[in-house]
Amino acid sequence: MIDDRPALARGSGQHVLVVGGPELAELLSTTLELAGYRTAVAATGAEALTRAAEHRYDLVLLDTTLPDVPGLGRRPLPPATHRPPVLFLTACDALDSLLPELGPGEKDYVTQPFRVAEVLARMQVLLRGAGPVRRHEGGPRYRDLVLDDTLCQARRGTLALDLTPAEYRLLRHLLVHADRVLSKEQIGRYVWGDSRGDSRGDNAIEQLVSRLRRKVDRDAPALIHTRRGFGYWLGRSDVDGSATGP
Template sequence: MPSASPTSDAPLPRGTGQRLLVVDDDPRMAELLETTLGLAGYTVATAGCGAQALSAYEAQPPDLLVLDVMLPDMDGFRLCRRLVENGARLPVLFLTARDSVEDRVTGFAMGADDYLTKPFSLPELLARVHALLRRAGRSAEESPLLRFADLSVNERSRRVRRGDRLIALSPTEYKLLRYLLINADQVMSKEQIMDHVWQHRFGAGVVEKLVSRLRAKVDDRSPALIHTVRGFGYSLRLPGGG
């Protein structure tokens, strides 16, 4: 169970009415999270299984998803994938007792933005929720449109286009593309990408798989924009540039 004991004397971050969807099949855990997040200034809906979560999302898309991995009808990884395939664009915080590196890699590959292992402290939960929402909100408040060549990213709608073609990206793929785009013509190392996209360090293969998925969606037409700089990292640039 989570601990309510604060870890410092710093004031706990508060929400401003953002909508959260908590998905957990343990009624006591769901009630605790709903109460804690509600008292912290968020508007909270709960679901006890994947099917209920999908219905709740369709009824009113939340600003952030707090998702338990172990659910009775489908695991959280599969639910996250279903939402992404249906066009969901929102931060996802996984809650789980499963702490293996393989589980973490799977979660991040499915579109998770953060991963909190049970048992956890409620102040840490609030801090992570606040940080995820702040990062997502900051993107929307800066320049609404980023461009490079015929690639464009609308930061308000999270829509990505290559020419006149709309590209569907997972939240993790979107974060990587945006990171490369705001650093266009620069070489970003795998370590920098891990720190920005996941705030965790994994094996280099995790980044390679993510870049490969993004390339398949963005660079299916010429010219290719995402380039490997062997021994250094990756760069968004026109061929022959830099």
């Protein structure tokens, strides 16, 4: 019997720091080791900062429900400390208060309870920094579109974009998956943290994309496109000839 399910994203020996309680840390560290990563574990935010100051990690998985994690970013690391990408593991009802906590760098999140396949996929995106999306000190960028994750701000060329939190999350999700079509379900799950991804309906997502498109593409060549029947993508219009408007 042929198994046609897509293979899980795998690592190639990258060193990952897992920050969480005993059960979560054991689950993730075991899974990641089997998937080709090397892992270390920290049980508290304070321990994570100590480890990050002593060792160079390629990525951090951080459980934001730990009691000492809020305010973690106010405990500065030494200036020379490497700041790896961070994947936050957060509760749905904490999304509005989720802030980058470990300084500049790539950041993303998954909501709990999570699927291991989603964690592995998000890790791979953070680690590879592939395609036209490049890292800079504050966050990712695509051509003249730049995001600053430390301030949750975006600009297109010299123009600052006045984005709502939902618009910023949508733009970031489209940007780190540049030149790839994302379904409405994928967008809804990422932007609003709903496990089903469609609780607010297609119309809410269409309106959100439309508002974001007006801001991002107002005075420059269009970057946000619709693939009718499939979803939305960010990139150059010549990547896919089927790009259309809202």
